[in-house]
Amino acid sequence: MVQAARTALSILALFTVPFAANAAETTVYPLPAPVSDSDYRDVSEARARLGRLLFYDKVLSGNKNIACATCHHPDHGTSDGLSLGIGEGGVGLGPKRQVGTGDTLIEDRVPRNSPALFNLGAMEFTVLFHDGRVSVDAYEASGFDTPAEEDFPQGIFNVVAAQAMFPVTSATEMAGSGEENPIAAEAETDGVDGSRSRHRNVPKCGFHQGPRARGAIRHASYHHRP
Numbered sequence: 379m380v381q382a383a384r385t386a387l388s389i390l391a392l393f394t395v396p397f398a399a400n401a402a403e404t405t406v407y408p409l410p411a412p413v414s415d416s417d418y419r420d421v422s423e424a425r426a427r428l429g430r431l432l433f434y435d436k437v438l439s440g441n442k443n444i445a446c447a448t449c450h451h452p453d454h455g456t457s458d459g460l461s462l463g464i465g466e467g468g469v470g471l472g473p474k475r476q477v478g479t480g481d482t483l484i485e486d487r488v489p490r491n492s493p494a495l496f497n498l499g500a501m502e503f504t505v506l507f508h509d510g511r512v513s514v515d516a517y518e519a520s521g522f523d524t525p526a527e528e529d530f531p532q533g534i535f536n537v538v539a540a541q542a543m544f545p546v547t548s549a550t551e552m553a554g555s556g557e558e559n560p561i562a563a564e565a566e567t568d569g570v571d572g573s574r575s576r577h578r579n580v581p582k583c584g585f586h587q588g589p590r591a592r593g594a595i596r597h598a599s600y601h602h603r604p
């Protein structure tokens with residue numbers, strides 16, 4: 379009887395000891411304070427309205443067939459519901475978006491998952507993209523460290539606005555390629571604005587997914603401070 383009770387107790391101990399240890403280690407932290415307007419950058423209503431119009435307008439793309447919202451749509455959590463996005467030339471929206479067929483078949487998919495954009499207007503976000511290639515940097519004349527380096531224009535007022543300069547120069551995302559349209563043609567040459575060719579030299583903005591793009595990754599990361 380005593381033996382049975384001892385066995386029962388030691389079995390019980392097996393269960394109770396870890397629980398007791400966990401309970402001792404558990405610390406309850408208070409929840410962070412709810413965000414308020416002061417956590418966000420100041421944006422005038424006029425700018426916000428203009429930004430919203432542009433965000434949904436295909437006019438920003440070289441072939442007028444894709445908007446920012448195609449890849450960052452509110453119906454899909456400000457993303458596109460795809461593992462790898464289908465950029466310019468694609469047909470449809472969200473998970474049903476298709477790469478086309480025949481002559482219009484898209485060969486290069488966007489090489490990265492399209493992230494959600496919630497809350498990026500909050501001041502705590504100062505670095506954007508998976509590799510941080512657009513960031514606030516007080517040492518740069520423009521106030522931002524970007525793949526366009528010293529060619530990045532001055533007067534851009536926050537890091538989200540700085541980021542928005544890049545999708546439009548990417549062949550796979552918004553510009554189109556070759557001589558399809560003037561934006562694509564300009565983006566593909568070193569022409570008028572040298573920064574365009576540099577935009578091309580980053581993985582996301584790659585006109586080519588082959589060896590040239592791989593070289594470009596080295597180029598881009600070389601210029602990024604740790």
Ligand code: HEC
Nearest residue numbers: 445446449463465490491492493506507508542545551582
């Ligand atoms: C073809 C799809 C596509 C289009 C069109 C597109 N994006 Fe994106 N967007 C992406 C992908 C993919 C990434 C992630 C790239 C990375 O991290 O390297 C991204 C990243 C971003 C980010 C950074 C998010 C973060 O947390 O770092 C912002 C902001 C953004 N896009 C806004 C825009 C705006 C504004 C436009 C229009 C001017 C636009 N996007 C057009 C696919 C797209």
